[in-house]
Structures are given as C-alpha cells and as structure tokens.
Amino acid sequence: MRASVPFRLAQLRPHAHAQRRFASSTPGGGVNVNTAEAQKKAQEALAVAGKKLGQAVELGKQYMGPVGEKAGTMLGSYREPLTYNFAVAREFLKQVYVAERLQPPTSLATLQSAYSTLWSRASNPAYWRELVQSGGWTKVGVYALEAYGIFKIGEIIGRRSLVGYKVE
Numbered sequence: 001m002r003a004s005v006p007f008r009l010a011q012l013r014p015h016a017h018a019q020r021r022f023a024s025s026t027p028g029g030g031v032n033v034n035t036a037e038a039q040k041k042a043q044e045a046l047a048v049a050g051k052k053l054g055q056a057v058e059l060g061k062q063y064m065g066p067v068g069e070k071a072g073t074m075l076g077s078y079r080e081p082l083t084y085n086f087a088v089a090r091e092f093l094k095q096v097y098v099a100e101r102l103q104p105p106t107s108l109a110t111l112q113s114a115y116s117t118l119w120s121r122a123s124n125p126a127y128w129r130e131l132v133q134s135g136g137w138t139k140v141g142v143y144a145l146e147a148y149g150i151f152k153i154g155e156i157i158g159r160r161s162l163v164g165y166k167v168e
Helices: 033-064 066-074 076-099 108-122 125-134 137-159
Strands: none
Touching: 033 076, 125 137
C-alpha cells in the first residue's frame, strides 16, 4: 500500500501566497513622483475649495440672514471631508478629460471631415446593406437612441417640466 501525500498547491507555486505590491509606490519604498504630484494637487485643491466654500457660506449668511447661518452650520464636521472629496473628484475628472481627449475639436477641417464622413455613409445604400448583413445596425440603433435620449433630457431641463411648457 502506498502512503498518500497530501497535495498542496503552495508546493507547486510557492509564490502564490506572496504579498503583492501595487503601483502606489516605487519598489525601493520611495514615493512615486506621480503620487506626490497628485497629493500636492489634491491638497492645493482642498485649500482652494475650503476657501471658496467658506466664502460661499459667508455670502449665504449675508444674503439669507439666519437661514443662511443655519445652512452654513448644517455641514458641521462634514464640511472639510466634503470639500476635500469634491476637490479630488475635480482633479480626477480633469485627468480623465485630458487622457480621453474629450476636448472639442479645434479646427474647422476636423468638423468638416467628421460631417462629410457621416453624410457619405448615410447617403450610400451599400453602407446600409453591409451594416444590416454584419449586424452592426444594433450599435447604430443604440447610438441613435442615446442621442435621442440626451436630446429629450435637454428639452425637459430647458422646459423645467416633464411634459409640455408651463403657460401661466
């Protein structure tokens, strides 16, 4: 009879249980340059946001009297964390904006190129046949639905009413 040896995954892969180190710092233990810059920006943004929030609270107190004072004190101890979180979110969104290249086009040629491509595809029956055969019409349909939804939401916001205009 053979003696059974317990099977252990750790014997096959001894590195499986090792601690993983994430990219929050450099391997030597020093702080990453990008992290230090981000922390500095966040602290600066916190200072600016705190200052502006303080100014806004003071203006609220000035214009609204006792109600403004109550609104300023309602935040209480949440005031500092809220301003910090808003500042960090703003810096993060700035980085996403730049990284994803979300800025509007800067030249007229870019706009003309985009619209001429759209027009040439929309007016070409072969493009529509290929779209139906390949199944890409679903993606175009979803994009069209999104555009229509954004348009309708804009109308609702502009009217300040869900249905119809308020005539008074």
